[in-house]
Amino acid sequence: MASKPKKILIRDLDKAFGDNQVLRGVNLDVAKGQSLVVIGGSGTGKSVLIKCLLGLLKADKGVIEIDGVNIARQTGGDRRLMAQQSGMLFQGAALFDSLNVWENVAFRLIYAERKSRKHAREKAIDCLAQVGLAPEVGDLAPAELSGGMQKRVGLARAIASDPEILFFDEPTTGLDPIMADIINNLLVERVKALGATTISITHDMASARKIADEIAMLYQGQIIWRGKPGEVENSGNPMVDQFVHGRAEGPIQMQVRRDFTSRR
Amino acid sequence: MNVVAATGRLTLDAIGEIGRIANFAARGGTAWFVGPFYWRAFGGALARIGYASLPVVGLTAIFTGAALALNIYEGALFNVEAFLPQILGVSIVRELGPVLAALMVAGRCSSAMAAEIGTMRVTEQIDALSTLSVDPFKYLIAPRIIATTLALPLLVLTADIIGVYGGYLVSVYALGFEPTHYITNLVDFLSVDDVTSGLLKAAVFGFLISVMGCYYGYKSRGGAGGVGSATRTAVVAAAVAVLASNYLMTSLLVEV
Ligand SMILES: Nc1ncnc2c1ncn2[C@@H]1O[C@H](COP(=O)(O)OP(=O)(O)OP(=O)(O)O)[C@@H](O)[C@H]1O
Numbered sequence: 001m002a003s004k005p006k007k008i009l010i011r012d013l014d015k016a017f018g019d020n021q022v023l024r025g026v027n028l029d030v031a032k033g034q035s036l037v038v039i040g041g042s043g044t045g046k047s048v049l050i051k052c053l054l055g056l057l058k059a060d061k062g063v064i065e066i067d068g069v070n071i072a073r074q075t076g077g078d079r080r081l082m083a084q085q086s087g088m089l090f091q092g093a094a095l096f097d098s099l100n101v102w103e104n105v106a107f108r109l110i111y112a113e114r115k116s117r118k119h120a121r122e123k124a125i126d127c128l129a130q131v132g133l134a135p136e137v138g139d140l141a142p143a144e145l146s147g148g149m150q151k152r153v154g155l156a157r158a159i160a161s162d163p164e165i166l167f168f169d170e171p172t173t174g175l176d177p178i179m180a181d182i183i184n185n186l187l188v189e190r191v192k193a194l195g196a197t198t199i200s201i202t203h204d205m206a207s208a209r210k211i212a213d214e215i216a217m218l219y220q221g222q223i224i225w226r227g228k229p230g231e232v233e234n235s236g237n238p239m240v241d242q243f244v245h246g247r248a249e250g251p252i253q254m255q256v257r258r259d260f261t262s263r264r
Numbered sequence: 265m266n267v268v269a270a271t272g273r274l275t276l277d278a279i280g281e282i283g284r285i286a287n288f289a290a291r292g293g294t295a296w297f298v299g300p301f302y303w304r305a306f307g308g309a310l311a312r313i314g315y316a317s318l319p320v321v322g323l324t325a326i327f328t329g330a331a332l333a334l335n336i337y338e339g340a341l342f343n344v345e346a347f348l349p350q351i352l353g354v355s356i357v358r359e360l361g362p363v364l365a366a367l368m369v370a371g372r373c374s375s376a377m378a379a380e381i382g383t384m385r386v387t388e389q390i391d392a393l394s395t396l397s398v399d400p401f402k403y404l405i406a407p408r409i410i411a412t413t414l415a416l417p418l419l420v421l422t423a424d425i426i427g428v429y430g431g432y433l434v435s436v437y438a439l440g441f442e443p444t445h446y447i448t449n450l451v452d453f454l455s456v457d458d459v460t461s462g463l464l465k466a467a468v469f470g471f472l473i474s475v476m477g478c479y480y481g482y483k484s485r486g487g488a489g490g491v492g493s494a495t496r497t498a499v500v501a502a503a504v505a506v507l508a509s510n511y512l513m514t515s516l517l518v519e520v
């Protein structure tokens with residue numbers, strides 16, 4: 001593990017929105033071709049972390065190295081080079097609703113790589129098939145799809161141009177268990193086939209165990225634990241324990257009114 | 265003292281906002297100096313902004329031309345048959361055609377742009393664009409700005425013709441003017457400068473309208489409410505920009 005080159009390296013990453021200090025010195029690294037899953041409670045800053053890596057949000061402080069190059073302070077054109085080799089599945093899918101499904105999937109091929117629409121369409125239909133969607137779906141508008149279907153289209157769009165780095169923000173949320181497992185298999189297979197480095201966010205522990213080479217837990221703006229999927233059950237860390245077993249009682253206190261939760 | 269401080273703060277805020285808009289306009293307006301060019305996005309914008317605005321601009325022009333003819337007739341003391349087409353032509357071509365068409369387009373299109381781009385912002389579609397290596401300024405902003413800047417002079421030219429025709433209808437059928445008189449009086453009096461100055465204004469209006477629509481959409485935050493207020497602000501800002509720049513340009517053009 002230590003001998004492999006680091007594809008992504010994060011040091012002391014801070015990000016605040018006004019008074020809301022979301023990330024407080026995140027340290028994390030991912031070796032080339034590895035799959036890291038980030039778990040953590042709702043609102044702990046998992047999506048913010050990924051957006052900082054993609055340059056969609058500007059970190060306040062810290063280092064983000066991709067292939068040894070610090071991109072935390074880069075903007076504009078340089079950052080776009082980074083975007084060129086990465087793919088992202090957004091938590092809310094973020095499909096372009098003015099384009100139909102196949103144009104969404106083929107977006108980068110058409111608009112960034114300037115491939116012919118015919119070629120791009122074939123590739124898009126192929127990617128849709130990989131996420132279990134029929135070719136006819138390609139001609140629908142995103143608004144005509146169910147939430148789970150939108151998620152899969154977002155996934156197809158992220159993998160369509162075979163990027164080196166893949167970010168998945170809750171890839172299996174909103175999918176039925178069978179489709180979730182198909183997507184898990186797809187993620188594992190893409191990573192194997194492409195040698196892609198991936199960071200995924202999930203609340204779904206079954207999914208995490210399946211797709212992760214390593215799991216890291218984000219809590220109060222820091223990575224408080226990381227380890228192999230097999231170790232997560234017996235991590236010895238009370239926070240991880242509570243999260244993995246989904247218990248309301250424990251060291252992690254959710255911001256809810258006590259009288260309300262106890263009545264349920 | 266408090267009033268002075270508040271006024272100062274407001275002024276500084278306004279200057280800051282104008283600076284940000286100017287910066288945005290420069291970025292959006294120059295994004296197409298180098299490729300890639302997204303012609304499909306440009307064509308779509310041109311159809312939505314230019315072609316689809318024709319009916320509303322035409323209606324505005326014909327009623328304004330007609331009403332103007334009645335007003336001039338009422339106010340004229342002598343030689344109204346020569347006078348009316350001349351005043352009507354100059355008013356429409358230099359002033360009313362450009363301003364009214366621009367205000368209609370501001371209402372119709374700056375709101376639509378702000379809503380479209382604002383929705384894309386709050387649903388992370390703009391973020392998705394950059395992760396797919398496509399510059400939002402090239403794909404979203406520049407096509408809209410260029411399309412509106414080109415479309416508005418064409419719309420105004422149409423409005424000029426229809427507006428003058430509205431005056432013609434009233435003059436000939438309601439006031440009993442001689443049709444050929446109306447046309448010769450109008451054509452002899454109107455200069456090419458009158459028309460081009462109106463079209464020049466129109467191009468500037470188109471630029472300002474699209475910049476406001478795109479800017480307020482692009483920076484909108486926080487869900488449906490954010491998009492709603494972005495839309496509102498965009499329409500008001502576009503209308504104010506049209507009227508203020510109209511005065512400025514007119515004072516420059518009249519002096520020449
Ligand atoms: N653009 C933004 N402006 C202001 N605050 C933000 C913004 N984006 C996120 N936040 C805040 O950052 C914190 C972390 O948000 P984030 O979306 O990263 O949570 P998350 O860990 O992904 O949660 P979930 O599992 O529910 O998706 C939240 O408190 C949120 O309010």
Ligand SMILES: [Mg+2]
Nearest residue numbers: 046047091169
């Ligand atoms: Mg999230």
